[in-house]
Amino acid sequence: MMLAGIHASDHNPTNRPRTIVVTGATSGIGLAATTILLQRGHRVIGVGRNTAAATALADLLGNEWLTCDYTDFDSVRALAQAISNRTDHIDVLANNAGRHVPHFALTGDGYETTLQVNHLSPLLLTMHLLPLLANGEGIVEMTSSVAGRWFHDYRASDFNRQRRRYQPLAAYSDSKLLNAMVARELSSRFSRFGIFGVSFHPGLVSSQFASDDRSWLGLFYRSKLTRPWLLPPSKAAGRLVYLADGEIGKEIIPGGYYENNRLAKTSSVAYDRAVTAHAWEASLAMIGIDEDEAVAAIAAEHPRIQYPISPARAAE
Numbered sequence: 160m161m162l163a164g165i166h167a168s169d170h171n172p173t174n175r176p177r178t179i180v181v182t183g184a185t186s187g188i189g190l191a192a193t194t195i196l197l198q199r200g201h202r203v204i205g206v207g208r209n210t211a212a213a214t215a216l217a218d219l220l221g222n223e224w225l226t227c228d229y230t231d232f233d234s235v236r237a238l239a240q241a242i243s244n245r246t247d248h249i250d251v252l253a254n255n256a257g258r259h260v261p262h263f264a265l266t267g268d269g270y271e272t273t274l275q276v277n278h279l280s281p282l283l284l285t286m287h288l289l290p291l292l293a294n295g296e297g298i299v300e301m302t303s304s305v306a307g308r309w310f311h312d313y314r315a316s317d318f319n320r321q322r323r324r325y326q327p328l329a330a331y332s333d334s335k336l337l338n339a340m341v342a343r344e345l346s347s348r349f350s351r352f353g354i355f356g357v358s359f360h361p362g363l364v365s366s367q368f369a370s371d372d373r374s375w376l377g378l379f380y381r382s383k384l385t386r387p388w389l390l391p392p393s394k395a396a397g398r399l400v401y402l403a404d405g406e407i408g409k410e411i412i413p414g415g416y417y418e419n420n421r422l423a424k425t426s427s428v429a430y431d432r433a434v435t436a437h438a439w440e441a442s443l444a445m446i447g448i449d450e451d452e453a454v455a456a457i458a459a460e461h462p463r464i465q466y467p468i469s470p471a472r473a474a475e
């Protein structure tokens with residue numbers, strides 16, 4: 160199996176091995192990032208949707224793999240349990256799995272597929288893993304997109320897109336904007352437990368992204384004219400790794416959105432606290448999570464830690 164042209168010599172080993180969970184790790188950016196992180200000496204728990212691919216990668220890379228289908232909340236809850244069975248702490252959760260969904264479809268949980276796969280399921284996984292992330296400094300990294308700034312059609316009154324014509328790129332862009340909002344809300348709500356969110360745009364990348372859809376975006380990504388201009392997954396993965404390997408307050412400004420390893424701005428929507436707080440609360444309601452119970456679960460897991468532990472480094 161080709162691993163995106165990555166060579167061990169491209170990356171120096173780290174002297175701070177971390178436990179890192181990477182979702183969407185069977186392909187593209189997630190697979191390239193997993194490879195680099197392993198080369199740097201980190202423990203990587205890879206998550207894929209496809210069991211055969213995950214098994215093949217476990218043989219090839221030698222790390223741990225779990226599977227999950229983000230269209231199904233039960234599968235996400237089972238993933239959180241499986242991760243908890245394997246480790247008592249997570250330093251970095253890289254919420255990278257995501258896709259562009261060409262047609263409107265509701266999942267078995269009743270949500271529009273893009274919303275569930277790209278936003279609700281990563282949030283559900285994150286909320287279940289908070290006690291593991293609170294064991295030191297926990298970074299939740301969201302693979303967002305510049306599409307969240309360029310093409311969003313954000314409507315808090317219609318998360319499920321049942322009150323307007325389904326436009327796949329707008330649905331995708333809204334989900335990626337929500338990724339940036341989640342990073343900001345997580346930082347402001349959970350930095351007192353040592354948990355920080357950050358989001359980034361990986362670049363326009365030549366991966367399996369949109370490879371099976373007939374929308375103009377699929378045509379764009381498959382075109383012989385555009386492919387030479389797309390980034391290789393290894394380059395985009397370097398941006399995920401930059402943050403996964405980063406330090407809070409140094410490479411990582413809590414709640415920040417990054418492009419090309421630099422702090423950048425996504426849509427102004429993500430900087431309106433009333434809007435992001437509403438998105439957060441509505442999203443928790445959709446995934447059936449009570450924030451007070453999530454806080455109690457962290458405190459129960461770490462009874463000896465005095466919170467807040469990082470007041471000086473809360474989100475800007």
Ligand SMILES: NC(=O)c1ccc[n+]([C@@H]2O[C@H](COP(=O)([O-])OP(=O)(O)OC[C@H]3O[C@@H](n4cnc5c(N)ncnc54)[C@H](OP(=O)(O)O)[C@@H]3O)[C@@H](O)[C@H]2O)c1
Nearest residue numbers: 183185186187188208228229256257304363364366367368
């Ligand atoms: N490519 C770009 O230009 C670009 C630009 C901006 C942001 N992004 C974001 O970057 C992230 C990674 O994308 P990529 O370019 O590496 O694309 P990719 O090669 O298609 O990889 C996507 C990964 O997500 C997994 N995934 C998709 N649907 C899933 C589901 N229902 N349940 C669980 N896992 C699922 C895929 O699993 P399978 O292999 O089983 O499908 C795969 O491992 C995505 O969040 C994407 O939105 C990409």
